[in-house]
Each structure stands twice: as structure tokens, then as C-alpha cells.
Amino acid sequence: MMIFDLPRFLIDALMISCIYIVLSTSLNLEYGYAGIPNIGKVLFLATGSFTVAALSIRITAHLLGLSYGDYSIESRILVTRINEALDKDPLLSISLFALLTAIAVASSVAMAFALSYPTVRLRETYLGVTLLVAGEILRYIGRYNENFIGGTLGSPVIDVFGWMGVGLGRDIRVLVVYLGIAISCWLIIKRMLSSPYGRLLRAIRDDEEASMSLGKDVNKIRVYALALGSALAGLAGAMYAFYIGHIDSGDFTPDKTFLVFLMIIIGGKANPYGPLIGSLFYVIVERTIRQAKYLFKAPFDINYLAMLILGLVLMMFMLFRPTGLLNERNDLENLHRKLKKA
Amino acid sequence: MLIGAASYASLLSLMALGLTFTYITMKVPNFAHGDFVAIGGYVAYTLYVLDNKNAHPLLSLPLAFIITGLISYAVYIIALKPLSKRNLRIADMMIAFLALEIIIRSLILIYTDVMRASTGTYFTNVMILDKNVSVLGYPVPLTFISSISITIALLASLVFFLTKTKTGIALRASMENPQLASTLGINVDKYYSLAWFLAGGITGLTGPIMLSIFPLSPGVGWSYNVRIFASSVLGGLDSLSGAVIGGLIVGITEVIGSYFLSKPPFNIPSVYRVTIPFFILIATILLMPRGAITTINQYMEKRRGEKK
Numbered sequence: 001m002m003i004f005d006l007p008r009f010l011i012d013a014l015m016i017s018c019i020y021i022v023l024s025t026s027l028n029l030e031y032g033y034a035g036i037p038n039i040g041k042v043l044f045l046a047t048g049s050f051t052v053a054a055l056s057i058r059i060t061a062h063l064l065g066l067s068y069g070d071y072s073i074e075s076r077i078l079v080t081r082i083n084e085a086l087d088k089d090p091l092l093s094i095s096l097f098a099l100l101t102a103i104a105v106a107s108s109v110a111m112a113f114a115l116s117y118p119t120v121r122l123r124e125t126y127l128g129v130t131l132l133v134a135g136e137i138l139r140y141i142g143r144y145n146e147n148f149i150g151g152t153l154g155s156p157v158i159d160v161f162g163w164m165g166v167g168l169g170r171d172i173r174v175l176v177v178y179l180g181i182a183i184s185c186w187l188i189i190k191r192m193l194s195s196p197y198g199r200l201l202r203a204i205r206d207d208e209e210a211s212m213s214l215g216k217d218v219n220k221i222r223v224y225a226l227a228l229g230s231a232l233a234g235l236a237g238a239m240y241a242f243y244i245g246h247i248d249s250g251d252f253t254p255d256k257t258f259l260v261f262l263m264i265i266i267g268g269k270a271n272p273y274g275p276l277i278g279s280l281f282y283v284i285v286e287r288t289i290r291q292a293k294y295l296f297k298a299p300f301d302i303n304y305l306a307m308l309i310l311g312l313v314l315m316m317f318m319l320f321r322p323t324g325l326l327n328e329r330n331d332l333e334n335l336h337r338k339l340k341k342a
Numbered sequence: 343m344l345i346g347a348a349s350y351a352s353l354l355s356l357m358a359l360g361l362t363f364t365y366i367t368m369k370v371p372n373f374a375h376g377d378f379v380a381i382g383g384y385v386a387y388t389l390y391v392l393d394n395k396n397a398h399p400l401l402s403l404p405l406a407f408i409i410t411g412l413i414s415y416a417v418y419i420i421a422l423k424p425l426s427k428r429n430l431r432i433a434d435m436m437i438a439f440l441a442l443e444i445i446i447r448s449l450i451l452i453y454t455d456v457m458r459a460s461t462g463t464y465f466t467n468v469m470i471l472d473k474n475v476s477v478l479g480y481p482v483p484l485t486f487i488s489s490i491s492i493t494i495a496l497l498a499s500l501v502f503f504l505t506k507t508k509t510g511i512a513l514r515a516s517m518e519n520p521q522l523a524s525t526l527g528i529n530v531d532k533y534y535s536l537a538w539f540l541a542g543g544i545t546g547l548t549g550p551i552m553l554s555i556f557p558l559s560p561g562v563g564w565s566y567n568v569r570i571f572a573s574s575v576l577g578g579l580d581s582l583s584g585a586v587i588g589g590l591i592v593g594i595t596e597v598i599g600s601y602f603l604s605k606p607p608f609n610i611p612s613v614y615r616v617t618i619p620f621f622i623l624i625a626t627i628l629l630m631p632r633g634a635i636t637t638i639n640q641y642m643e644k645r646r647g648e649k650k
Contacts, residue, residue: 037433039440118628125579126627128436129371129571136568137620144613254373254564258440265437300455308448314441319424322434 009287011171017283018175018182019239024263024275025189026232031261032269032328033193034225035205037124040115040131041260044230046138046252047111048104048237053155053247054148056100057082060158063092072146072153079156087162097160101238108234112227120219120226132254142249154248157241178239185232190272201225202270255307262314268326277325285310343601345482349489350555351593353548356493357566358573358589359500359582360545364414366517366580367534368422370435373443375570376563378542380450381413382406382549383558390470391463399470399550400488406550407543414542417442418535443563450560466559485554492547497586504582513537565616569596572619576626578633587635592619 023045030036057075060082061068068074086093115134119127142149149155164173192198203211204218212218241247259282267278289306296302317324357379364372385406386399425438454465503510516523516533524530549558556562573592577584600615630637 037436122631124432133568133620137617258444261437299459300452304448304451307444311441311444318438
């Protein structure tokens with residue numbers, strides 16, 4: 001089976017890129033600039049997605065006055081009825097989208113504060129291990145608790161873009177919304193990081209003692225950077241949930257964390273354009289592999305081979321080009337460039 | 343249940359011991375450590391399948407030790423030694439370990455797919471059922487005897503090796519103070535690779551025994567990692583004896599805790615047992631971040647000082 005529908009294929013690739021751009025921008029802030037090894041990135045993505053998945057049908061059913069018994073069984077029937085109602089009600093759809101996204105972002109930030117509080121004062125290994133393990137625990141709970149997001153069956157998510165029409169026109173309109181969110185997030189973070197705040201983060205990354213001696217509360221800055229990054233990750237999680245329309249806890253393995261790190265290390269750490277290049281690179285590679293699956297015959301799943309190759313690529317980058325494709329530019333270099341132009 | 347707890351806890355302490363070996367050499371936890379258990383398990387399962395389901399997993403213990411040890415050694419030589427020469431920050435090293443975990447797990451996944459296609463038997467979610475042996479008239483599971491005896495034998499020989507033989511003392515010296523050791527003419531690199539071989543081997547040994555306790559899949563590495571990290575952090579991350587004690591505590595608490603939590607008044611299903619090590623991890627980090635063993639030692643020393 002090759003590509004049937006080229007426009008649909010491109011739109012899907014761009015939508016996924018938008019989500020990854022938000023996610024990798026947040027990781028670039030935490031890891032590239034502030035030097036926090038957030039190897040539990042998937043935890044915050046999952047918090048966003050799970051929040052939307054757990055609440056979307058419940059809240060809407062409550063608002064529309066629909067009653068239900070067992071959530072994990074009846075959610076599939078409920079979601080079709082809710083979507084029919086939402087298709088005719090753009091205002092309710094938009095406000096639900098905004099409300100659920102806000103809750104997702106807030107719970108992700110709360111998670112970041114709760115987990116970084118005990119660990120931020122210790123060696124970075126502890127923070128990393130705690131976040132990583134917490135991500136796995138959240139996945140277990142999502143998988144085994146049927147009342148949360150439907151257990152192994154997963155939970156459907158309401159379609160808040162139903163009023164935008166059907167077919168290709170709808171897809172393009174949704175894409176415009178997502179591109180808008182992704183690009184504005186990227187621009188805001190880029191602006192923030194080229195302001196004194198970006199310099200502050202890089203200072204605590206490169207020399208903790210020196211920034212402490214200048215009166216900076218390093219732990220507090222780290223916690224806030226993590227919270228900001230987690231807010232973006234929660235947003236990405238909500239975008240993912242609304243786009244895919246169905247959340248299954250099995251998708252949120254530590255592999256997702258690895259992929260986001262792959263993006264910013266290939267693109268270039270602490271360079272605002274790094275996440276853009278990295279996300280696009282990954283999406284192109286991933287879609288190519290999906291197509292290649294139909295060309296090869298192998299006694300194993302091609303996805304495993306793909307993960308193996310991506311792992312080796314990251315290892316090669318760490319060994320031979322740890323800065324990534326784009327170098328980090330410091331302020332002196334920027335100044336030099338400006339003076340040269342003038 | 344106590345028997346199950348004891349065998350599980352002793353295996354966990356071996357895994358934590360392996361992790362501590364590698365942690366001391368690299369200062370970064372090895373995320374691929376849980377996958378070493380899977381490798382050991384698959385060595386035993388492959389032999390079991392190839393021998394028409396006759397070979398007992400315990401017979402493959404030496405092979406599991408050697409193969410996992412060699413893989414761990416190769417990982418150190420090929421990837422980690424050049425990486426540690428680059429003076430990367432700890433955060434960067436963690437990412438490299440994440441990549442390493444992906445590489446090793448993908449290899450296991452490909453291996454199991456290929457083996458399944460060529461032998462026609464299932465290679466994921468497999469278990470080898472345990473036999474009971476009668477000891478003094480009581481039926482005792484073989485896993486219990488093997489895990490306890492292997493743990494005791496291994497710990498005894500490790501203690502002997504690390505304190506009485508020249509190689510062992512040099513190994514300890516290069517792990518505890520690499521600069522000083524190298525000024526005394528010890529080839530630290532050589533001993534680090536030995537430490538990795540031992541770490542892989544010890545962890546791989548637990549795989550075949552685990553095969554009759556938990557079902558084995560290529561992706562089990564992460565569920566072991568949660569427990570191993572909790573044990574190792576409880577033991578203080580860089581103390582070998584701490585890791586063993588941490589593993590015992592976490593293992594016993596997990597089995598007994600999940601038993602009591604699954605009864606009324608709690609009625610929490612036992613699938614959530616993996617959260618118990620997580621809460622131990624968080625509690626350790628909050629209360630005694632340097633590990634239980636170090637904290638207790640400090641307390642004892644303080645008391646001793648007061649008495650004098």
C-alpha cells in the first residue's frame with residue numbers, strides 16, 4: 001500500500017510536526033538552555049493527553065445532560081452522540097477546547113512542581129530518575145485503571161473541530177489552527193530566550209556557583225523553567241489528544257522522551273531553530289519508514305529496525321557532533337555578526 | 343508468599359548490585375540495566391526452545407552470565423569509553439544512556455521476532471513453569487532455592503574477590519578513587535571494563551530465574567528499571583553493600599505490601615505493585631537523599647561520638 005491520498009498525507013505529517021515543535025521547543029528550553037535533564041518528558045505529555053482524555057467526555061456529557069454507567073464501555077457510544085451535538089455548536093466546541101487545554105496545561109505544571117520540589121536540590125541524576133520513573137508509573141495507572149482513561153481499550157476524545165466541516169477543507173482549517181498555536185509558542189519562547197531570561201538560564205547551566213554568587217536562586221529558576229517547559233508539554237499533549245481523537249496509555253512509553261531528545265540533539269541544543277529542524281527531520285524520517293514498510297519483506301517489524309537506527313544516530317551525534325547540526329550562538333557572536341553587517 | 347518475597351528480593355538485590363557497579367564507574371545510572379535482565383532471560387529461553395523444551399533454565403545460568411557480561415563489556419568499550427573521554431555533562435550522558443537503551447531493546451525485539459519466525463514458537467510474554475522440590479517433606483519451589491543459593495554464593499565470592507584478591511582490590515581502588523589508583527600504576531580503564539563485564543554478568547544471571555517468576559517480554563526492561571533504581575537509590579547509589587540491602591528491602595516491601603494492599607480495606611489490585619518501589623524512591627529522596635545506609639552509618643557514628 002503506498003500513499004493513497006497525498007494532501008491528506010502531507011497534512012497529517014504537518015499536524016504531527018506542529019505537536020512535536022511545541023514539545024521539542026519546551027525541551028530545548030529545559031535541557032538546551034537550563035541544562036535540566038528532563039528524561040521524563042513523556043510524563044508531562046502524558047499528563048496533558050490523559051487529562052483531556054479523562055475529562056473531555058465527562059465534562060461534555062455533564063454539560064449536555066447525558067448520563068452514563070460504566071465509563072470504559074459507554075464512552076464509545078457517548079462520544080458519537082456528543083460529537084453530533086458539538087457539530088452544531090461552534091461556541092461550545094471552542095470553549096471546551098480552551099477549557100480542556102487550560103486544565104491540561106495546569107495539571108502538567110502542577111505535576112512539574114510536585115516532582116521537582118523533592119529532587120531539584122539534589123544531583124541531577126535524582127531528578128532525571130524520578131521523572132523517568134514517574135512517567136512509567138503514570139502509564140501503568142492509565143493502563144490498568146479502567147475508570148481513568150478506559151484501561152487497555154483507551155478512551156475516545158471529543159471532536160472539537162466537527163463544526164469546521166468535513167473532508168479536506170476541515171483538515172486544512174484544523175491545520176491552520178495547529179500551525180498558529182505551534183508557531184506562536186515557538187515565537188514566544190524564542191523571544192523569551194533571547195531576552196535576559198535566556199542568558200540567565202544558560203548561566204545557571206554553565207556555572208551554578210557563579211550565578212549563585214550573583215544572587216540568583218538557582219533552584220527556584222530551575223523549578224520555574226521546568227514548570228514553563230511542562231506547561232508547553234501539557235499543551236502538546238492536549239493538541240495530540242484532540243488531533244488523534246483517541247488516547248491509549250500504551251503510546252506514552254519512554255521512547256517518546258527519547259524521540260524528543262533526538263530532535264533537539266540533531267537540530268542543535270540551545271539554538272531556537274534546533275527544535276524546528278529536528279522535528280521536521282524526525283517526521284520526514286518516520287513517514288519515510290512507514291512507507292518503506294510496504295517495500296521490504298523482513299522477518300521482523302521494520303519499526304524496531306527504525307528505532308535501532310534512530311538510537312544509533314543519536315549515539316553518533318553524541319560521539320562526533322554533540323552540538324547538533326546548528327551550533328549554539330552566544331551573545332558575543334551575535335554582536336559580532338551585527339557589527340559586521342553594519 | 344514469604345518464599346516468593348525472599349527469592350524476588352534476593353534477585354532484585356543482585357540487579358541493584360549490578361547497577362551500582364556501573365553507576366560508580368560512569369556516575370550516571372544505566373537505563374539499559376533492566377534490558378540486561380531480559381537478555382539473560384532470553385538466553386535461557388532460547389536454549390529451552392532449541393532443546394525441545396527440556397533444558398531447565400538453571401542450566402543456562404553460566405551462559406547467561408557470559409553472554410550478558412560480554413554485551414555489557416562491548417557496550418562499555420564501543421560506546422561509553424569514548425563518550426566519557428569527551429567530558430560530557432551528566433545531563434548529556436543520561437541522554438546517551440537513553441539512546442543505548444533504545445538500541446539494546448530494539449536488538450532484543452528484532453531477535454525475538456526473527457526467532458519466532460524461524461522456530462515457530464512464541465517469544466514474547468513467555469514463562470517457564472517452576473517445579474517443586476521436596477525439602478524435608480515440604481514442597482519448596484526450585485526458584486526459591488536457586489535464587490537464594492545463587493545470591494549467597496555470588497555475594498560471598500564477590501566479597502572474597504573484592505577484598506582478598508589483588509585484581510579485586512585494584513578494581514575497588516579504581517572505582518573508588520580513579521586518580522589515585524592510576525598514580526599507583528593501576529590501569530583504570532581495564533578495571534572499569536571488568537566492572538562492566540561483572541555488572542552485566544550478575545544482572546544477566548537473574549534473567550533465567552526471573553523467567554519462572556515474571557513473564558518475559560522484550561520490553562520488560564523498564565518495569566525492572568523502576569525497581570532497580572528504587573533499590574539503588576535507597577542504598578545510596580554508590581555503595582555496593584547498600585545496593586544489596588536496598589534490593590532486599592524494596593523486594594520484600596513490594597511483595598508483602600502488594601499482598602496487604604490487595605486485601606480489604608484497601609482492595610487495590612496487585613497490578614499497581616510497581617508503584618510501591620516508586621513511593622520508596624520518592625520517600626528516600628525526600629528523607630535521606632544519600633541513601634538509607636549512609637544515613638544510618640552517620641547516625642551511628644554520631645551516637646558513638648556522643649558516648650565518648
